[in-house]
Amino acid sequence: xxxxxxxVKAKFLRGFSDKTRLQILESLRESEKTVSQIVETLKGNQxxxxxxxxxxxxxxxxxxxxxxxxxxxxxRNEEIKQLLDLMQSVFVNVELEVAACExxxxxxxxxxxxxxxxxxxxxx
Amino acid sequence: xxxxxxxVKAKFLRGFSDKTRLQILESLRESEKTVSQIVETLKGNQxxxxxxxxxxxxxxxxxxxxxxxxxxxxxRNEEIKQLLDLMQSVFVNVELEVAACExxxxxxxxxxxxxxxxxxxxxx
DNA sequence: AATATATATTAGCAAACACTAATGTGATCT
DNA sequence: AGATCACATTAGTGTTTGCTAATATATATT
Numbered sequence: 001x002x003x004x005x006x007x008v009k010a011k012f013l014r015g016f017s018d019k020t021r022l023q024i025l026e027s028l029r030e031s032e033k034t035v036s037q038i039v040e041t042l043k044g045n046q047x048x049x050x051x052x053x054x055x056x057x058x059x060x061x062x063x064x065x066x067x068x069x070x071x072x073x074x075x076r077n078e079e080i081k082q083l084l085d086l087m088q089s090v091f092v093n094v095e096l097e098v099a100a101c102e103x104x105x106x107x108x109x110x111x112x113x114x115x116x117x118x119x120x121x122x123x124x
Numbered sequence: 125x126x127x128x129x130x131x132v133k134a135k136f137l138r139g140f141s142d143k144t145r146l147q148i149l150e151s152l153r154e155s156e157k158t159v160s161q162i163v164e165t166l167k168g169n170q171x172x173x174x175x176x177x178x179x180x181x182x183x184x185x186x187x188x189x190x191x192x193x194x195x196x197x198x199x200r201n202e203e204i205k206q207l208l209d210l211m212q213s214v215f216v217n218v219e220l221e222v223a224a225c226e227x228x229x230x231x232x233x234x235x236x237x238x239x240x241x242x243x244x245x246x247x248x
Numbered sequence: 249a250a251t252a253t254a255t256a257t258t259a260g261c262a263a264a265c266a267c268t269a270a271t272g273t274g275a276t277c278t
Numbered sequence: 279a280g281a282t283c284a285c286a287t288t289a290g291t292g293t294t295t296g297c298t299a300a301t302a303t304a305t306a307t308t
Contacts, residue, residue, distance in 0.1 A: 010145075014141040
């Protein structure tokens, strides 16, 4: 009888399901940063980063505090950091396991890149 | 120096970022199940569930074993279960925190449902 | 007040996603 | 062999997402 609203929970977790957002979170792991620091670190587009930050904030994963013209973003709390750590370690193990046990050496979620894979058959 | 390939990691985590998939995972938490058992539990569409199972399997989150004409799916390992647990508890706390500290009582990730929210102002 | 800096917001677009209905495949049973 | 059951796959469609470029807002500086 766990059953929280799966829809809202999915929205929360969607915050972690993007490459750029994961990079942002990783860069915030050590310390809070301003938007421009993040943009510089990731060598990303300002607008793009800003949107991802809004996403992460909306998901409750990070918080922002204003200081003059800067806005410092940081992970919401210690728990989020723990979650990131566990995600990381579980991921690494799964990756190894998948690579070891199956011919498939790349995680392939959902009905994505079918033709892509077919086309670049000579890859890597 | 954490830096795993964020792209692959994002694919892995995307497995958790959908309502239906979360429900499937929740139903697998207790014990392995056949596709039809899951379909019945979630009162879902067979094709849809089957696709989500393929997704979860591709992400390395679940595994399947065949037994006669049935295929039993289960969580890949204990770690995945732990991750689900932590996701759950972090989510619940964040949800409470967000609900308590801000006027916004619903997590709203990314640039989604702006007009929806505006329209159904009398919702819930 | 004018300008510069830091960040957010908007619009537009292509790609990815989730869903349904229909069809395919493989195992079991008669 | 033919029918049935369990599951997977394909095709089609509308929605959501992530990106870029352009514009807006707010704070700071001169």
